[in-house]
Amino acid sequence: MAFALTCTAAAQASSGVSSESSAPVIHTEDVYLFYTVYDAAGGHPTAQQLQHEYMDPGSEGLHRLAELRNVTGASIAKTLAGHPALYSDAKRCMAVLPSVRRRLDAALVKLRQLYPPAEFAPVTIAVGRGKPVGVTDASGVMIGLEALCAINYFEPNVEDRFVHVLAHEYAHVQQAIKAPAFYDDPKPTVLKESLIEGAAEFTGELISGGVANTDLEARARGHEMAIETAFVADEDKTDLSSWLYNGTLTKPGDLGYWVGYRITKAYYQHARDKRQALRDILEMTDARAFLARSGWYPGIRLH
Template identity: 75%
Template sequence: MMKWTSIALAVGALAGMAASPSWAASSSAAPEAGPAIHVEDVYRFYKIYDAAQGRPSDSQLQRDYLDPGSAGLHHLATLRNVTGASIAKNMEAHPENYADAKRCMAVLPRVRERLGVALRRLGQLYPPTTFAPATIAVGRGKPVGVTDASGVIIGLEALCAVNYLDANVEDRFVHVLVHEYAHVQQALRAPAFYDNPKPTVLEESLIEGAAEFTAELASGSVAYTDLKAMTKGHEKTIEDAFVTDEDKTDLSAWLYNGTLTKPGDLGYWVGYRIAKSYYQHAADKRQAIRDILEMTDARAFLARSRWHPGIRLQ
């Protein structure tokens, strides 16, 4: 899911899990095949952007960028009201984000290469992995991403602007994308749990934490790299507070409470530590990964994890 409301950027709803949109691949591919990773929209956008000296009109953006865009870009436009006018409006308000995003565009060839490697690793760790398509495009500044059972769409300019994630933008894109692919698996294997419209703090934190732990296994790092430094030396205090709130359905103290420049989301970190504790205490590691990604009962999972506030993990 990676709802990304954490930085005031809501991610697409996961309604209609049983039927995949037409833009998405609907079947699992062999791990060696990997996913389709589309970046062509980014290059078309910046061709238009450069030709207009950074000030393309809304009609240019609609006619030359959005209308001939990829299926993933059209899916984003439908879900999140991305139009030539909305892009032009945000570009006028935040021109620096579109200029700065060129540094992220420059790393896309390596991101595609490394993502392919990481997702093949995910397929080895979790053989049922479905390799839905990924699209990186340029939008209206938000959302950072839309992820559902059918695939992943990332807004280049939006993710590039989240300055508290990994300072190395190549690493940032790889780890975030793998986190998102974990959500694709959750949405497919446990849709009722994943798409619960009123989750508790514990449930939502485990959804996000499971994706963080999966990203670490497959790509070498979590997506929310800032949380390690934020929490160091405060583990037990934070997690004692989490236990107090874990059954609440008001998520605002733990999840989706940051901005582009201010981090939040301590629930991601606690959920990651619970998932990691489950994995480290499991005798069958392959089954543990399945349990983490196919979770349907947060309370039972927590009990089996042997996690407790302040636990020391390897």
């Protein structure tokens, strides 16, 4: 799945989710621990140092990321040896974390207003092996600072980038808790997975003011009909590689996010009851039925 935002199987909702708190706990201590080890080793920590001084004493969220995506001292050391600039450059993103926390709090207050059943799980911003950018399940959101910092076709303002991506991921938290069978389908169709990602893009924009993948609209402009006609031809396929999770740090992909966003937006714009529409979006269980009710068609103009 390269460096795209990824979904994983949902953990049980009991693992750190709180429906009472007004905002999630946002863990950033792993970032500072990593750079303490990194700086002490002159930018060249060994796999053993990374494992014993960073990974082992790290947060629960870091350990969950390790479990899901093979983040270990050895895997980080391998990426560090091959791409040292990935880690030296990522230091600039540390400075925005306090502002990101404040803005995410505001976005999630808005989420609770628009979607009262919202449940909040912790966010962990850590340092990983260069990918993935983000992993989300019902236990929380795990973001790789170095990976998100390096994406050169996302929002150029780093603070905005982190806020919009975290807002996107928080929509995934709701999906993982409210509709786990839909969200966790191990063999989704292009339509289903695009709606999962598109719903997160739309919800993230609604609460934070911007989407995670800012390049997609510009890439699609003037080609809407051709792209979406091709999407319809592929929507029942389970090979996602033409539409999703096919970007890298330097090459954009994920046009399925954009089509799914447009289908979701069409549904919301056509709905009289916006609060119910957002609930339908986040608790979606039937991709085909949602598409049929959305009013979307290839090339549709949305405001």
